[in-house]
Amino acid sequence: MKLILLLALISLTSALQAAEFEVQLEDGRRAWSSSELLKHPQARDIEISDDVSYQRSMRYRAVPLCVLLEGVTPGDHLQAVALDGFAAELPAAILLASEGAKAWLAIEDPQHPWPPLAKGKSSAGPFYLVWTDPAASQIGPEQWPFQVARIRQLAPVEQRFPALLPATDAGADVQAGFAAYQKNCMACHRLNGAGDAEFGPDLNIPHNPTEYFTGDFLRQYIRDPQSLRRWPQGRMPGFSERTIDNTELEQLIGYLQHMAQRKITF
Template identity: 80%
Template sequence: MRALLLALLVLSGTAQAAQLEIHLSGGQRNWSSSELLSHPQARDIQIDEDVSYKQPMRYRAVPISALLDGVTAGDHLQAVALDGFAAELPAATLLAREGAKAWLAIEDPQRPWPPLAKHKPSAGPFYLVWTDPAASQIGPEQWPFQVARIRQLATVEQRFPALLPAVDASAEIHAGFALYQKNCMACHRLNGAGDSEFGPDLNIPHSPTEYFTGDFLRQYIRAPQSLRRWPQGRMPGFSEQVLNAMELEQLIDYLQHMAQRKSSPVPDGT
């Protein structure tokens, strides 16, 4: 019992001490949970279709634009979660005044959010959520939870040339590259390029297009557990609402193209 009480005290102290790091070109600012909860623009919002909780949720939240002083629509940001998930986010989407609106939801240590699943933590202490997400085609990978820091970076193309398709690649392949950035890059690297530490590389040593035959890769993207069922599987399925049939083909076209553009040697013994 004493050990349990001590653990609860440690968790409580950790929640109250939660810090969000924001690294922008103009400098770094750390925000505590209490500072954000009392922010002048904080308000209660309703999320009708929460991507992570799969149910309506209410949050105390701040418009993410209120925390991005000096950022302009042409800039690029990245939200990094505690588990290494790294969502690439065009600033124009985060700053938009019309369509989907981005909010930073803040978990109140005195009123913690429910766990995401049995034996799992909550989405806190910080969670990027959206009102009216369909208006701007916001995908599930653009809802990072357990966010630890937000940072301003150069674009993906500038930071990771190993991800670029050939200049003369088709329009479909270039469209697939954009879809890869939106839907895959938060969890995966490709050719060793990317910031995520969450999922496996999608080209080294082998592209999934090299070992999934027939329609199995399409099925896997739509419903991963329909092919590989295991309790710890964390890849979400990408429905037609998130990735329509044409976009799915464009994404696979990009992966097939990059399978011919491996830029890192296959490790010995693999």
Template identity: 70%
Template sequence: MRNVLFALLFCLPPLHAAELTLDLPGGSRTWETGALLAHPQARDLTIPDDVSYKKTMRYRAVPLAALLEGVTPEQHLQAVALDGFAAELTAAPLLAKQGSRAWLAIEDPASPWPPLAAGKPGAGPFYLVWTDPEAARIGPEQWPFQVARIRYLPSVAERFPALLPAKDASVEVKAGFAQFQKNCLACHRLNGAGDAQFGPDLNIPHNPTEYLAGNFLPRYIRDPQSLRRWPEGKMPGFSKQAISDEELGQLIGYLKHMAGRKVAP
């Protein structure tokens, strides 16, 4: 038996170098793992309380701003992961050189990162991490892992009009739309609109405000496992540091508003 196990392990393919594609205003470029690890601005980085690993992690990383040639702060980017997660990212925080700083962590094939959990893959080959995330209130959905592509796109409002609240919607509802883009759109669609392939649509056929009454919806957003214990559940909880009570109320107000604006996909 021991010889069989050894043979199986010996036959497993090694972790290979990966490629990151950048589709930016100035054109497309592909970076290979080795070139990124050898980038002149690459450095060893310690991330306390890593959002995905829930512990202190150490990475070889490059300032993301160093890779975003031609991108300006008012533009919009999307980080696409191997599993269909699509993080919508305003460019300004990604380009910042003070306060919260975005870094592209690069997995070295010779020293792979650990699994995110038992039976799950690691965060590689590329992972967007932040130093001092509290300074700009960077939320957990702004830490995409298993990144394969970063691309420049028009804003969410331009691409997906089915997500827009009514023109006469309240200030709170419009603020909730901004919270939806930041915290939900990476995993979910709404009215069939969005690029994510990860979670269910939040309006079709039913909006969560229609079936989670009272305080169950805010409780679910704060701690999904407190309402439905499911070992395979992938939705993270959103702490008050990630989204305040006021912002959570705005988000739920937006969802409730959109329950009255269903558009068939």
């Protein structure tokens, strides 16, 4: 038994040491191993007082993400891709900001592995995008991708996925709802088959949630999914009023209602 545990520990340590974080930009690819990042000259220990994934205070060895994004400008668009297919769309401006919320790449140390996210699950490592002072820039929970494999530079969502666009004559609230969808939903879901996420179901094909949730049930589901559908494997987080206020929630639902009339047939 001791030998088995020792071999498992050696295997885990080797895997973490071999882990690689990649940045794909228009001018080329860069990559760092866990050991290189842990020794990075700007690596430091940070404390995250309200960690989104662990739901408690956590300490990490981390590197300011901006130092790994040399050549990126605030007007660029980036996407953080996780090992499970989660794909967070991120305007470069928030990752490069010197004021307000600050983005960090936390690196799991093979000698001191992070705890599992839940019983029977792995940790948030080997790489995890975390924030200090997230409220200062209204950073949402979908902008905390864990098990990140790479960050890549892409064209804006509007250019890559026209199937997500509201009608040109859609009102300001629908346009605001589209922005809320990009920030809070697109990391897990596709809509009209459009998007890079491979995590959750499509939100328009074959049916839009506004078509099968009646009354206030959709609002309740977004706020607290387990209050309507309780199952151990449920992975959708709840979105509190601190994350999506009531006005933004109505705008998001308005966008979904609008897109229910703009289904694309495959």
